[in-house]
Amino acid sequence: MRGHRVDLSKLIGSNLVPAFFLVLCLLGGWASRLQVSFILNEVVERLARNALLVLSLIFPALAGMGMNFAIVVGAMAGQIGLITVKILDLGGLAGIGLASLISTPFAVLFGYLTGRVLNITKGREMITSLILGFFAMGLYQLVFLLFAGTVIPIPDKSILLPGGIGLKNAIDLKLIQYALDDLLMVRLGPMRAPVATLLLVAFFCLSMRSFMRTKWGQDFRAVGQDMHVASVAGIDVDRTRLVAMVMSTVLAAWGQIVFLQNIGTLQTYSSHEQVGMFAVASLLVGGATVAKASIANAVVGTLLFHALFVVSPNAGKNLFGDPQIGEFFRSFVAYGVIALSLAMHAMQKQMESSRGMRER
Amino acid sequence: MLGLWNKLLNKYGYPKVSISLMLVVMLSLAVWLGLDPVELVRSSLVRSAMNSVLVLAMVPAVACGVGLNFALSIGIVGGLMAGLISMELGLRGVLGFAFSVVLSVPISSLLGYLYGLLLNRVKGDEMTVGTYMGFSFVSLMCIGWLLLPFRRPEMIWAIGGKGLRTTITLSGYYDKVLDRLIPLGGLPVGTILFFGLLALLLKLFMESKWGMALKIAGLSPSFAAASGVDVDRQRILGTMISMVLGGIGILVYAQSYGFFQLYVAPLMMPFAAASAILIGGASARHASISHVISGVLLFQSLLTVSLPVINKMMPEGNLSEVIRIIVSNGVILYALSRSSGGDVR
Numbered sequence: 001m002r003g004h005r006v007d008l009s010k011l012i013g014s015n016l017v018p019a020f021f022l023v024l025c026l027l028g029g030w031a032s033r034l035q036v037s038f039i040l041n042e043v044v045e046r047l048a049r050n051a052l053l054v055l056s057l058i059f060p061a062l063a064g065m066g067m068n069f070a071i072v073v074g075a076m077a078g079q080i081g082l083i084t085v086k087i088l089d090l091g092g093l094a095g096i097g098l099a100s101l102i103s104t105p106f107a108v109l110f111g112y113l114t115g116r117v118l119n120i121t122k123g124r125e126m127i128t129s130l131i132l133g134f135f136a137m138g139l140y141q142l143v144f145l146l147f148a149g150t151v152i153p154i155p156d157k158s159i160l161l162p163g164g165i166g167l168k169n170a171i172d173l174k175l176i177q178y179a180l181d182d183l184l185m186v187r188l189g190p191m192r193a194p195v196a197t198l199l200l201v202a203f204f205c206l207s208m209r210s211f212m213r214t215k216w217g218q219d220f221r222a223v224g225q226d227m228h229v230a231s232v233a234g235i236d237v238d239r240t241r242l243v244a245m246v247m248s249t250v251l252a253a254w255g256q257i258v259f260l261q262n263i264g265t266l267q268t269y270s271s272h273e274q275v276g277m278f279a280v281a282s283l284l285v286g287g288a289t290v291a292k293a294s295i296a297n298a299v300v301g302t303l304l305f306h307a308l309f310v311v312s313p314n315a316g317k318n319l320f321g322d323p324q325i326g327e328f329f330r331s332f333v334a335y336g337v338i339a340l341s342l343a344m345h346a347m348q349k350q351m352e353s354s355r356g357m358r359e360r
Numbered sequence: 361m362l363g364l365w366n367k368l369l370n371k372y373g374y375p376k377v378s379i380s381l382m383l384v385v386m387l388s389l390a391v392w393l394g395l396d397p398v399e400l401v402r403s404s405l406v407r408s409a410m411n412s413v414l415v416l417a418m419v420p421a422v423a424c425g426v427g428l429n430f431a432l433s434i435g436i437v438g439g440l441m442a443g444l445i446s447m448e449l450g451l452r453g454v455l456g457f458a459f460s461v462v463l464s465v466p467i468s469s470l471l472g473y474l475y476g477l478l479l480n481r482v483k484g485d486e487m488t489v490g491t492y493m494g495f496s497f498v499s500l501m502c503i504g505w506l507l508l509p510f511r512r513p514e515m516i517w518a519i520g521g522k523g524l525r526t527t528i529t530l531s532g533y534y535d536k537v538l539d540r541l542i543p544l545g546g547l548p549v550g551t552i553l554f555f556g557l558l559a560l561l562l563k564l565f566m567e568s569k570w571g572m573a574l575k576i577a578g579l580s581p582s583f584a585a586a587s588g589v590d591v592d593r594q595r596i597l598g599t600m601i602s603m604v605l606g607g608i609g610i611l612v613y614a615q616s617y618g619f620f621q622l623y624v625a626p627l628m629m630p631f632a633a634a635s636a637i638l639i640g641g642a643s644a645r646h647a648s649i650s651h652v653i654s655g656v657l658l659f660q661s662l663l664t665v666s667l668p669v670i671n672k673m674m675p676e677g678n679l680s681e682v683i684r685i686i687v688s689n690g691v692i693l694y695a696l697s698r699s700s701g702g703d704v705r
Contacts, residue, residue: 117697
């Protein structure tokens with residue numbers, strides 16, 4: 001009987017964050033006075049377009065590198081692929097395929113470099129990956145503002161700024177928009193679901209799950225638990241971390257392509273800006289911690305976080321007479337949930353280390 | 361030649377040497393493009409003075425061992441709150457500015473105290489946690505700016521009659537009150553003197569008995585504890601002083617700029633202040649007032665000089681902003697790759 005109770009409190013304890021957000025979403029949904037079918041449609045569409053980006057965070061978390069705020073470099077690689085197919089004027093699924101193909105070597109390179117930096121800065125990966133993301137955004141802007149049209153020849157003048165140097169702020173991606181989503185759009189009354197995109201997400205979930213059971217997947221976890229023990233056990237710690245980072249970055253690149261095929265417009269200098277923050281917040285809302293993240297966390301978190309996104313402007317308008325309040329509230333929630341779980345993780349670490357000191 | 365280069369790097373560190381070189385290149389380009397060098401130096405000084413106190417706020421945080429204060433935006437919001445209250449009361453000129461500064465001290469201290477309590481429970485991760493605490497506080501206050509009962513028409517949106525504006529002009533209140541306090545060829549003498557006063561006070565404090573305890577707590581927590589220093593208390597004190605300077609810093613910034621910037625404006629300000637002090641040669645474990653002065657002069661001069669130069673060479677796009685992002689974050693990244701273990705340890 002006693003054992004049973006412990007299990008129950010454990011179950012609630014480990015799902016406290018998602019449960020809290022579920023309540024918040026339900027209240028928000030009620031206050032927003034939106035149609036249920038509208039909310040569901042929006043949430044399913046957002047799940048399909050954001051899931052890969054959130055999934056891309058799992059491997060680095062398992063390998064003990066915390067939340068990879070630097071997936072923004074992956075998103076940039078994806079955008080490089082999309083800009084290329086735009087120049088080549090290749091639309092539809094072929095365009096998406098080629099964009100993914102082109103983005104991959106860039107993502108591998110970017111992920112490798114990020115991994116190298118994070119291997120120098122062990123123990124403070126998260127602040128480093130955050131700043132590295134900001135830094136990379138600067139370099140990206142430099143390349144596409146100054147080098148595009150000068151060093152890098154762009155034959156398609158329509159995507160350049162009037163002066164002929166630098167890409168325009170917004171690039172129309174109509175040629176690939178919905179190429180994946182509309183491949184298999186299932187409609188049921190007022191409901192619709194981009195089944196092809198969801199299947200792609202499911203495919204990645206399943207492959208990630210089977211990958212985690214391989215030797216590599218176990219190495220990730222071993223390194224994540226204790227780098228020292230792992231290296232004594234003969235695992236090349238630095239290399240394992242590099243692999244986790246490269247995989248994360250490549251997945252983020254493809255994730256950004258899926259995201260933008262749904263959105264249909266590339267905001268050249270800002271589409272990628274908040275990728276890291278939204279993905280990290282989604283994963284944490286799903287009940288993940290900085291050190292422990294699962295595929296279920298990613299899927300549940302994406303659903304809940306984006307449900308909150310859909311309802312909060314209307315809820316804010318109805319409750320306070322100002323939709324802006326809802327918008328500020330959701331960015332507060334995103335930052336707040338990250339801050340809180342970073343703080344909780346750090347507190348736990350400090351308690352463990354002080355316990356360790358006392359035992360010694 | 362190579363020997364001299366290495367000697368320079370060892371003495372001043374990579375960031376300082378490379379930023380100085382960039383500044384020299386930009387200055388020569390400016391002269392070559394026919395820009396007025398005297399005017400460039402003058403506006404560089406104005407910009408440096410404007411940012412100086414915000415950069416100074418990094419010193420006590422680093423000294424007490426919590427590292428670069430990436431949550432300085434919390435103190436900045438405290439200062440903005442004090443400034444807005446003084447404005448709502450209709451206080452103008454030197455009196456308005458002085459009242460804002462005095463009022464900001466208790467507000468920022470309280471915020472700094474609460475934040476310091478948190479930092480004591482996340483030792484080793486202060487910068488990571490702090491970054492997101494700063495972000496969430498700023499976004500929480502975005503809601504606050506919309507709802508707080510400020511009534512003065514210059515401050516709130518004309519339409520709807522509530523909610524503070526994104527930028528609030530200080531003209532008629534204390535626009536450039538320090539900058540123009542002592543008129544001398546358009547130089548911000550008053551602001552520089554005010555910074556000098558704060559820096560002197562900070563220096564006197566740091567060299568006093570209390571300041572020593574604070575520094576020991578930062579340098580070696582275990583040694584400090586063994587010699588009877590309450591490390592946690594010193595860390596809270598350092599955080600509070602940093603936040604107070606952040607609050608005063610934004611008031612100095614605003615009087616020189618001529619506007620209060622609310623909502624998301626304070627979000628990235630801590631990073632600019634942190635990179636300035638790093639350029640001056642500080643690290644996450646060691647920072648002094650001389651790092652503040654040289655850092656803020658180099659960083660702000662580079663930004664000030666590069667703006668017209670780049671605009672003349674490349675009128676399209678926002679390239680000078682790009683330079684700011686790359687330099688600022690590159691310097692922080694470099695500092696992170698240098699220190700070892702934990703955030704600050």
